[in-house]
Each structure stands twice: as structure tokens, then as C-alpha cells.
Amino acid sequence: MAKITFDGIEVEVPDGTTILNAARQIGGGVVPPAMCYYTPLKGTGGKCRACLVRVAAGSAKDPRPMPKLVASCITTVQDGMVVENTTSQQVMDVRKGIVEMLLINHPLDCPVCDQAGECDLQDFAFEHGVSTTRYEEERRTFEKIDIGPLIQLHMTRCILCYRCVYTADQLTPERVHGVLGRGDASEIGTYIENVIDNEFSGNVIDVCPVGALTDKTFRFKQRVWFTKPVNAHRDCENEKCCGRVTLWYKGKDVLRVTARKDQYGEVKEWICNTCRFDKKETSDWVLEGPAHISRASVISANHYELPVVNPQVILDLPESTTRELERNPPLRLGGING
């Protein structure tokens, strides 16, 4: 076990845990955002740089600070590590910079994007960004490619998190899509237009943090905040499919089916395309009850949940942390991510 201090809060986690997961054990407003890291997918992380944190003390043995900000999603904890996230001005400034970078080539077409309301980039920009841009140039665009009848690819919205690539690698027998090109011209594509077609391909929609991969059967049907999520399950013939899903209702109609996501937007159990795209009748499912949605989300407007209360701040902290704590107390908003 390793004991670390994260934003002045002590937490004990098993060796080998990443800083991000340690922070998630604390929960609340101190958790760094993650745009590319996805716990169930091996190898993800380190790419978006949204979760950069400052390590003020490397470990109890070697208390020197780390020279650069580190990606908390791939850096493992050491006993005695002191990490600054919301308590470090440097981290907050860099994060603002990352938001800006992610948005300069993003089309900002939220009003017509199906992901709006459940978009990680939208949340990230809202929490950390600024409302204006310094980017005056033309935004990059791509040739449209069709990847099949079920999934819509909007490359302009993509932030190249690689999650869908890892999903295809780890869930499906053969990956037909990947990242082509280089630099800001790199794009998700299938080499010489190909259809992404296998029993688990639909999961790329769930892992996509933005509206780059959306459900064609749900396209433009309804804004997500007008739908009501209900948990349900069925006995799926596919062995690998867990059969536990969230149904998104509008009135009596099931508009779409997704896998269940946890509070950090991560799917822990995957579902097959039959459950996702073909079973859109209530009679196909055994209903369990309303799905839990984060209170910060627009989807759960008017639902009430208890606010998250962070543990007490301990007093024995390095000077740099205490100074920052006084100047810039950690967010205590009940409910963000809670």
C-alpha cells in the first residue's frame, strides 16, 4: 500500500495504482479530467495531457519534486508522494492551455451535435476553459468517410484520444480502423473505405469522449437531456455481451440503447450490437429502474442527490501546497462527478 497526499487530502491506495485512480478514490472536485484514458482499455492514456498534475514530492525516499508536470493517468503512485492538482496554479494554467489546444480545431457545432449534453470535451471546456479563442485561422476539415450503416464518423470533432482504436483491438477480432496520417492531419479512418462491422463495433460509440462517433440509429432523434435513462437487462445469446444496458426513453419509445457508464463516463461491461441497435422495444428488456446520472450533468436536471463531502485537509503539508491551498482552495462543489 502507498499513502499519498493529493491536493492536501491523504489517501491510501495499493501499489501500482495510478495517480488519477487514487484521486478518483477521493472523488469530488479534485479528480483530474481525463479525455483519453479509459480504465477498462489497456494501454490508453498519456495522450490528451488533460490530466497533467504537479508532483511536489516524488516519494518518501526521494522527496524531490518531479521536473515536469506528469500525466496522472499513467504515472503510478509512490509511498509519500505529494501531488498538486487544483491547488497548483501552474497545473490550472496548463490545463487551460490544453482546453484551448483541443478546441482550436474543434468545430464547436454543439447545437447540432448528438453528443452535446454528455460530451467530455464540453464538460472539460466548461470547467477549465475560457469563453473566447485566440485562434483566427481556418479549422481543419476532412473528407467524409462512411464507416457503415450503424456508426457515424465526424472526423472534424475527433480529439484523437485513440480510445476507439484500443476498443477495436481489445474487443473485436479484427481491427479495420486506425489512425492514418500525421500531426494535425492525422485522422481516424479505415484504409480504403471499409465498413466497421462486427458484433462489438458499437462500443466505439460509448468510448468516444466527443461526438466523433455517434449512433446512426439515434441520429438527430432527440437531445439527450430530453430523454430518460432507465437501466435494464436481458439474456443475450452472445456470451461476451453482458446484456446490462441503459435504455434512453422519450415517452414510451426507446430511442437508443447504450452500455452502462460509471460516474467517470467509463463502460465497465460491454454490450453487443444486437442489444444496442436491434432491441429497441420495452418488451425486449427487463427494466430495473432509473439510471444514476451525475448531478452535474444536464441530463439529471431536477434530480436531487447528496453532495460529495471531501475528507478534512491535513495540516502537515509542504509549504508550496499550503500556500496554494490558501490562495486557491480546492473545489468543494457537491456533485461534480459525484
Next chain:
Amino acid sequence: MGRKLLTEHINVEGIDTFDVYRKHGGYRSVEKALKTMTPDEVVEEVKKSGLRGRGGAGFPTGMKWSFLAKPEGVPRYLVCNADESEPGTFKDRQLMSKLPHLLIEGMITGSYALGARTSYIYIRGELLYVLRILEKAIAEAYAAGFLGENILGSGYSLDLHVHPGAGAYICGEETALLESLEGKRGNPRNKPPFPAVQGLYARPTVVNNVETIAAVVPIVNEGGDEYAKLGVGKSTGTKLISACGHLNKPGIYEIELGVPVEEFIYSDEYCGGIWKGRDLKAVVAGGSSVPILPKELILKTAAGENRLMTYESLSDGGFITGTMLGSGGFIAMDETTCIVKNTWNFSRFYHHESCGQCSPCREGTGWLEKVLHRLEHGHGSMHDIDLIVSVAKQIEGNTICPLGEAAAWPVAAAVRHFRHEFEWHVTHPQEATMPGAAYRNAPVLA
């Protein structure tokens, strides 16, 4: 001119063939190492020599070698990074095409020291003709018994392969190189784990520059202590400098580290001064990624001492008034050079070569290029000058690999030392767009 350890015989006719190379003392280090030394003794000599990585970072090679994990029963690899593609750097190309056997000799000795049974030379894809030279030389070395099973009856066996890249600068970053060598997309890996623990095929791996590996040959031949006598302080031995730009005698020079920069530029022994009798304006001392320095700071440090061609002296003053030795790509610019255009050109390169994996570099390099393009073509504003500094700062230090820094440093340094020229481009948009020598009208740094 100082001693030449690597390029002494470079102009001998037929030196690229095994027989001629052998006649001029070639492969002595292999004989010496395999017959009289243990692998650890070779590593010890390299440590004593104080040799530092010649690819740009200047990390002590002996230390890098001793970090290599050596678990039982697991193969280890030595990989030679011959993906030299930094603008301004062209020393390895020359070394490999003229002296292919020197690199092969270094690879054998180095592989023996590290216990590698298979080694790779990852060569830049554009250098196809060099690849053919190397392959021919490797075939000769196999035929002569210096590669393959049971080299010189010592019981040590080594296979050496050359692998071409597909033309990506990023594959010169060591972990991207390993990914590419494994047949994957050349994206840099997240570190840790470092290659010394999990490198090629997740096995312990050392990645060294061509010149570093070549330098192992004289170190083993003459001993680490002898090698360390050359140079100044912690910058030992000789270094190949590829000098280009507005010089009377551009080319590749093997210098003993410690030569004053002024002597290197102006003495007839080396570059012979600035061409057409013009004045020096600025120097990029170590390949396009290191900060540019104006004449007064490249010749003398901020404290007024002579700047020497050493790792320490060039980085004296940090990035405020210093730069880096880098990979030895020495670019001199005369007084007619437009720094804005040059900076834009560098940024264009990094924009083109960013792998696109992490967001600050993917988006930031393109942004820098576009704003610099605007400034260069007379459409910029004063605000844009601060903008590029700010964007460069947002990239620096926040990326997976050093390409982000390589893109940010030249921009930040150009504005730091030549801000007046950027401002001139804003205030004189008409003249700035004119081709040719209009830049001479820009005020000189006060």
C-alpha cells in the same frame, strides 16, 4: 586542427570496402574487446571515456549502458539510431556512407559489451543509398567472420540488421524508433518504462546515435582514459559538426570539443568565415531544435567569456542567453537573413513532422506555423508576437516526447533575441512581403 579519431581515413580511396578498412587498422577494437576484455570491462572503458550521447541530448553513454536491465534468459538489444533528420544535421549520413565499417565495428564492440545477440541499425528511409552501402559492408563483415556465429572463435555471436524507416522525423525519438522497428505506427511511447527496461519487443534495449557507437571504436582501441584527455571538462573527445548556412567552407568537421566558436566560424582551418564578406547575424548551434543565438551571444557568453564548442559552454546562461550543442548541426546566418522567415520555416518542419499523438504538439505546432506564416507575409499584428510565445510555452514540457520542445524552443528564442525583427514585419507589412533583401532595413539589435 585537432586530432581526428573517427574521420582520420575518411578520404582514403576504397575505405568503404572491408579490405582497405582493415588495412587501415579497422576491426582492431573487435579483436581487442572479444579476445582480451570482458563485456563489463568494455562498459567500464566507455564510462571512463566520459563519452556523451552525440544524438542531441548529451547523456553519458557509459551510464546509459550500465542502466540496461540484465534479467537472466532474456535477450537484449543494441539499436543504432541512424534516423538523422534534424534540419542542419547531416554528419551521420557522411559517416555511414564513407565509413560503413566504422559503424559496424562499433556495433559489434557495443553489442558485445551489452550482451546483445541481435542488433539493429534503424536508418532514415530517405538514405536508401546509404542503406545499400551498409548492407554491402555487413555482408563483407559476415564473410570475414566478424559477424555471425562464433566471431573470431570467441564464442560470441551477433547478427546485425539494417532497417529503413519510412521518412518520419519522429522516428528519431528513441521509443518511436522502437515502435517503428517493431512494425507499428511510429508514435513515441509513454515513459516510464524506459527502453533500458522495456525497449524493443519489450526487452531491455539501448538506443545510441551513429556517432556515439562509432566513438566506441577509438575508446576501446586507445582506452577510455586516453579518450577523456581530449576535450574540456565533461565534454570529452571529438565531435562531428555539420556546418552549413552562409559560411565560406560549409561541411562536416571533426573537432576536439573545446574549440572556441569564434575560431570555428572564422578560422581557415574550419569554416573560413562568413561568405561574401558579410557579417554574422545569428547561429543555430545544434540543429534546428535548439534556441537560436545572435552573434554577440554565440561568440561570447553573457558573462563575457569566450564560448567554446562544448556541451557546457554552449548551454551557459540557460535558455535566456545560451543554447545547446545538440546534434552538432551548426547553421550560420549572415546579416541578410530574415529571422522571421527562418523561424516560420523551422515551425513548418515541426508542424509537418508532429506525430499527432498528444494534443499540445498536434494542435500547437500547426498553430505556431500558421501565425508565423501570417507574420512573415505581413498580415500579423503585435498581438501575434505575444501569441506565439504563449503557444510555445503551452507546448513546452507538456508533451509525451521532446518534439514538442523542439518545436517550441526555436520560436521562443527567436522572439527573445529578435523581437525587433518580428515587430518590423508588423509595422512594415509591404516591405516584409517583398522578396529579397528588404530585411536589411530592419533595425539591428540595440
